[in-house]
Amino acid sequence: MKFQNSFKFLFFLFFSCNAFASDNIGEQVKKLTLELRCMTCQNQSVYDSDSDYAKDIKKLVEEKFNEGLEEKEIKDFLTERYGEYILFRPYFSSKNLLLWLFPFILIIASMLIFIKNVKKK
Amino acid sequence: MISLIGFFSLCLSTIFCIIVLIPYSILKINIKYLLFIFRSSTFLVCISFVSLIFAYVTSDFSNFNVFQNSHSDKPLIYKITGSWGNHEGSILLWVCMISIYGFLYSIFSKSLNNFKITVLKIQSALFLIFAFFIIFTSNPFLVNSVLVEEGLGLNPILQDPALAIHPPMLYLGYVGFSLVFSLAIASLLKKNSHQIWIIEIRKWSMISWGFLTAGIALGSYWAYYELGWGGWWFWDPVENISLMPWIAGLALVHSLLMIRGEQAIEKWIVFLAILCFSLCILGTFLVRSGILTSVHSFASDASRGLFILLIFFVTTGFGFLVFLIKSPSKKNDLHLLLINKTSALIINNILMIIAVLTILLGTIYPIIVEVLTNTRVSVGGPYFNSTVLPILLPGFLLMSIAPALSWQTNKIKKFKLYVMCFLILSAVVLLQSYLTDFNPWGFIGLILGLWIIFASILSIVLRYKFSITIKYIKTINSFIAHIGVGVMIIGITVSSIYQKEFNFNITVGEEVIIDNEILKFKEIKLIDEKNYQSLRAVFSLEKKDTILSYIEAGKNYYPVSKTITTEAGIYHDWFKDVYITLGSENNNVWFIRVYLNPLVSFIWIGVIIMLFSSIIAVIKK
Numbered sequence: 211m212k213f214q215n216s217f218k219f220l221f222f223l224f225f226s227c228n229a230f231a232s233d234n235i236g237e238q239v240k241k242l243t244l245e246l247r248c249m250t251c252q253n254q255s256v257y258d259s260d261s262d263y264a265k266d267i268k269k270l271v272e273e274k275f276n277e278g279l280e281e282k283e284i285k286d287f288l289t290e291r292y293g294e295y296i297l298f299r300p301y302f303s304s305k306n307l308l309l310w311l312f313p314f315i316l317i318i319a320s321m322l323i324f325i326k327n328v329k330k331k
Numbered sequence: 332m333i334s335l336i337g338f339f340s341l342c343l344s345t346i347f348c349i350i351v352l353i354p355y356s357i358l359k360i361n362i363k364y365l366l367f368i369f370r371s372s373t374f375l376v377c378i379s380f381v382s383l384i385f386a387y388v389t390s391d392f393s394n395f396n397v398f399q400n401s402h403s404d405k406p407l408i409y410k411i412t413g414s415w416g417n418h419e420g421s422i423l424l425w426v427c428m429i430s431i432y433g434f435l436y437s438i439f440s441k442s443l444n445n446f447k448i449t450v451l452k453i454q455s456a457l458f459l460i461f462a463f464f465i466i467f468t469s470n471p472f473l474v475n476s477v478l479v480e481e482g483l484g485l486n487p488i489l490q491d492p493a494l495a496i497h498p499p500m501l502y503l504g505y506v507g508f509s510l511v512f513s514l515a516i517a518s519l520l521k522k523n524s525h526q527i528w529i530i531e532i533r534k535w536s537m538i539s540w541g542f543l544t545a546g547i548a549l550g551s552y553w554a555y556y557e558l559g560w561g562g563w564w565f566w567d568p569v570e571n572i573s574l575m576p577w578i579a580g581l582a583l584v585h586s587l588l589m590i591r592g593e594q595a596i597e598k599w600i601v602f603l604a605i606l607c608f609s610l611c612i613l614g615t616f617l618v619r620s621g622i623l624t625s626v627h628s629f630a631s632d633a634s635r636g637l638f639i640l641l642i643f644f645v646t647t648g649f650g651f652l653v654f655l656i657k658s659p660s661k662k663n664d665l666h667l668l669l670i671n672k673t674s675a676l677i678i679n680n681i682l683m684i685i686a687v688l689t690i691l692l693g694t695i696y697p698i699i700v701e702v703l704t705n706t707r708v709s710v711g712g713p714y715f716n717s718t719v720l721p722i723l724l725p726g727f728l729l730m731s732i733a734p735a736l737s738w739q740t741n742k743i744k745k746f747k748l749y750v751m752c753f754l755i756l757s758a759v760v761l762l763q764s765y766l767t768d769f770n771p772w773g774f775i776g777l778i779l780g781l782w783i784i785f786a787s788i789l790s791i792v793l794r795y796k797f798s799i800t801i802k803y804i805k806t807i808n809s810f811i812a813h814i815g816v817g818v819m820i821i822g823i824t825v826s827s828i829y830q831k832e833f834n835f836n837i838t839v840g841e842e843v844i845i846d847n848e849i850l851k852f853k854e855i856k857l858i859d860e861k862n863y864q865s866l867r868a869v870f871s872l873e874k875k876d877t878i879l880s881y882i883e884a885g886k887n888y889y890p891v892s893k894t895i896t897t898e899a900g901i902y903h904d905w906f907k908d909v910y911i912t913l914g915s916e917n918n919n920v921w922f923i924r925v926y927l928n929p930l931v932s933f934i935w936i937g938v939i940i941m942l943f944s945s946i947i948a949v950i951k952k
Contacts, residue, residue: 245713253567253711258560260914298711300696309696309710313689313718320681328674 235275242281243268245298246288255298334394337382338472341423344375344430345462348455362444366437369451372458373434380414380427383471387414392482395473396420402484402891404862412495413485418619418635419471421498426461428506429454436510436535442527449521453513460642468635484891487863493553501546501573505611507539508576508604511583515604516650518597519657529597532604533587534949540580541945547573548938555931559897559912562827563934566712568623571694572614575687579607582683584948585676588809598658599680605650610687612643622698671740675733682726689718727779730816731786734809735794745793752789756782768829776824783817805951812944819937825930833925845909845925849873852921853881864888865898868913868921872902884911884923905932 243257243264250263257268267288274284288296300306350358351369360368386394387410390403400417401410415421433454440447465471488494511532518528550573555563564570583603589596617623620636693710700708732749757778764774787810795806804811835843842851853869867885871878884900902909907929914922 245711247709247711253565254560255711258562293707295707295709298709299713299717300708300710306708309692309714310718312692313685313722316685316688317722320685324674324678324681 235272238275238281239268239272242271242284246271247296247298249292249296333382333386333389333391334472334474337379337386338470340375340382341379341462341465341472344372344379345459345466347372347375348459348462351455352452352459362448365448366451369437369455370434372455373430376427376430376458376462380423383420383423384411384414387411390482392479393475394471395475396471398475398479398482400485401482402862403481404891405485405490406861408492408495409485409490412489415498415502416485416489416494417471419465419469421502422461422465422469423471424499425502425506426458426465428502429458429461429509432506432510432535433458433513436531440531442531446517446521446528449517450510450513453516454510457509457513457646460645464635464638464642468638484862484889487887487889487892487894487896488557490862490889491553491557493549494557497546497549497553500542500549504539504541504543504546504580505576505614507535507542508580508608508611511536511539511604512608512646512650515601516653519601519653522657529587529600532600533584536580536583536587536604536607537945537948540577540584541942541949543573543577543580544938544942544945547577548935552935556899556901557896559899563931566715568694569618571690571715572617575690575694576607576610576614578683578687578690579603579610582680582687583607585683586680589673589676601654601658603680605647605654609643609647609650610691612639612646616640616643617694670729670736672733672736672738675729675736678729679726679733682722686719686722689722690715693718724775724779727783727816727820730813731779731783732790734787734813735790748793749786749789752785753782756785770828773824773828776820776828780817780819780821780824783820784814787811787814787817804947808944808947808951811947812941815937815940815944817937818933818940822930822933822935822937826928826934829929831927833927835923835925836920837923838920843925846927847874848879848909850882850909850911850925852923855921856883856885860887862889862891864890866913867898868900868911868923870900870911872909882909882911884913886913903932906930908932 240257244255246256246267248254248256248259248261248264248267250261251259254264256264256271271284271288274287279287285297289301294300300309302310347368351365351372383396385391386397387401388407390397390401390410392398392401396417396419400420401413405413409416413420415424433451436454437447437451440450442450514528514532514535518532547570551563551570554560554565583600586596586600586603616636616639619639620633622636693714696710697708700706735744760774760778760781764770764777791807791810795803797803831846833843833845837843837852839852839854842849844850849872851871851873853871856865856867856869858865858867865885865887867883870882870884872880872882880902882900882902883898885898887896887898888894889896897912900911900913907927908931910926910928912924914924916922
């Protein structure tokens with residue numbers, strides 16, 4: 211009984227945390243610019259950088275959010291302009307399938323092999 | 332003159348190494364003399380390196396390398412460290428260390444002579460390859476063709492105490508794996524040899540791993556205060572490259588534990604040993620060929636890149652070829668149960684290797700894509716965070732109880748107590764994160780970190796009688812190491828998730844409020860140091876009218892290379908760091924960025940605990 215309650219509590223928390231996600235534009239800008247490469251710096255994100263390029267992008271992203279665009283749309287806009295190089299997190303697309311699926315295929319395969327070996331005993 | 336001595340002794344030591352490599356059937360030398368020749372070669376290469384340092388200290392600009400990387404105005408310490416702050420010098424250091432590791436092995440090893448000589452021969456072969464690399468592509472003893480009075484200076488961001496010892500530490504780690512590699516190959520070539528090699532490989536891999544840990548930690552501590560980005564790990568390609576052999580080495584160290592359960596899986600150990608050193612060389616290739624741009628690339632040169640690629644293929648190819656042909660045929664009867672110590676160790680090894688492969692793919696993926704499709708992509712922090720961390724999660728969970736598991740059965744003593752503790756702990760953490768700001772990753776990280784610490788302490792208390800002796804520390808060593816990891820996980824989680832950031836435009840005399848403290852902008856200082864100009868904004872951090880500390884954030888200007896470096900001002904507390912970077916100025920209004928980094932100190936404390944336990948593991952019988 212006790213356990214059930216605490217599980218319910220846990221589930222509630224996990225699913226409600228989406229509702230807590232702030233609608234604040236500043237937060238959204240931060241989240242997105244952290245995933246963008248500052249093209250004029252060395253491996254630094256747009257958010258962390260103080261270069262002119264980064265400032266422009268930050269302003270641009272903020273404007274786009276204010277216009278009501280979604281994160282995905284802004285990303286598309288930016289990649290069209292600067293290429294996919296700007297994204298620190300490459301798209302989950304057919305082209306990048308290897309990159310994204312590789313670790314999980316490895317995990318699943320090794321898990322299967324492991325379980326098979328345990329059962330044998 | 333001194334350069335000539337350096338070059339001459341390098342060549343001589345190379346020749347000595349060639350003599351060591353001549354098969355016994357052709358040149359019949361007594362083992363005593365063979366050891367003598369090997370050790371003289373070490374001695375000579377050390378002379379070579381010392382003479383390079385000497386050239387730097389005396390600012391001998393007739394040496395082209397000194398001319399390019401040094402300046403007579405530099406403080407003495409950076410003259411010394413400047414000798415490995417460049418490509419040529421650092422490779423000479425690398426070669427020197429290969430030889431020194433061989434030397435130490437030849438002294439401390441208790442193996443049979445036959446086996447010992449095989450190890451030293453492989454070590455000599457590695458030495459030879461890198462020595463040729465120096466002599467033909469990266470000679471630090473070239474003569475400067477023009478007569479000059481002054482050098483070009485060392486890259487200013489390398490003029491820093493942490494970075495001064497970072498390369499030697501890292502190299503001691505990387506190169507240490509060369510000896511591990513030699514031991515593994517020798518064990519394949521000399522079948523039926525004594526099992527001593529496993530014990531030796533354990534010692535040496537532990538030593539190398541310890542140095543690698545220290546080197547990486549120093550590097551990331553440097554990144555923390557020198558780059559001024561508020562973080563300490565950026566998933567930079569060069570960081571990833573050092574992380575790969577580190578994780579592989581960790582897997583190796585763990586798999587070597589299985590000897591105690593008398594279930595040594597030789598094949599796997601040998602494989603990991605070869606893999607570790609291969610990753611080290613691959614890393615060197617990626618960094619030094621200039622394929623990746625970073626602080627570490629120095630002047631890149633295509634011919635060097637090709638040469639290192641060749642070295643990589645020769646050593647790795649040779650290693651894995653020997654592994655395939657002569658792999659240990661002994662059938663391993665692993666005692667796998669769900670879940671006993673053996674299977675916990677195996678799962679941990681698998682997860683670590685998958686993490687290594689993922690990091691490897693992520694790091695070289697942009698190169699592959701660029702070669703194949705001629706478009707550029709980035710794979711950065713967000714990718715690694717969302718792949719590598721979930722892969723390692725179950726490993727962390729397992730780690731909390733793994734040392735307490737038994738080899739033979741899948742029963743844990745007082746299992747219920749563990750479960751109870753885990754549930755109570757989860758409830759407390761849940762309550763805490765619910766009352767503050769609920770964040771799934773923060774929640775998971777905190778639970779994991781706390782649970783690892785808690786379960787380790789619980790196991791120590793339940794299993795061993797407390798006493799203050801070295802023997803006691805030796806028996807609980809694995810728990811200590813895991814507590815270190817737990818502390819580090821808490822530090823990483825809290826500092827990255829609950830980091831707060833403030834931006835201010837501020838003039839001298841103004842004050843701002845940061846959480847509970849007041850930050851006062853006292854003054855701007857401009858000081859001429861020996862080889863740079865420093866600009867410092869002095870802040871005082873006050874709490875209830877008592878000054879906690881003064882913080883100086885600013886920039887350095889190096890006239891020789893005309894570069895500016897940021898110097899973050901940090902106030903360290905056990906529980907939080909106040910981290911200030913100084914931005915640009917406009918009409919006496921300064922832009923400053925202040926980060927409140929909670930629990931960063933836990934990361935370094937965790938690393939120190941891990942290092943302590945690796946030292947204990949080395950001295951342990």
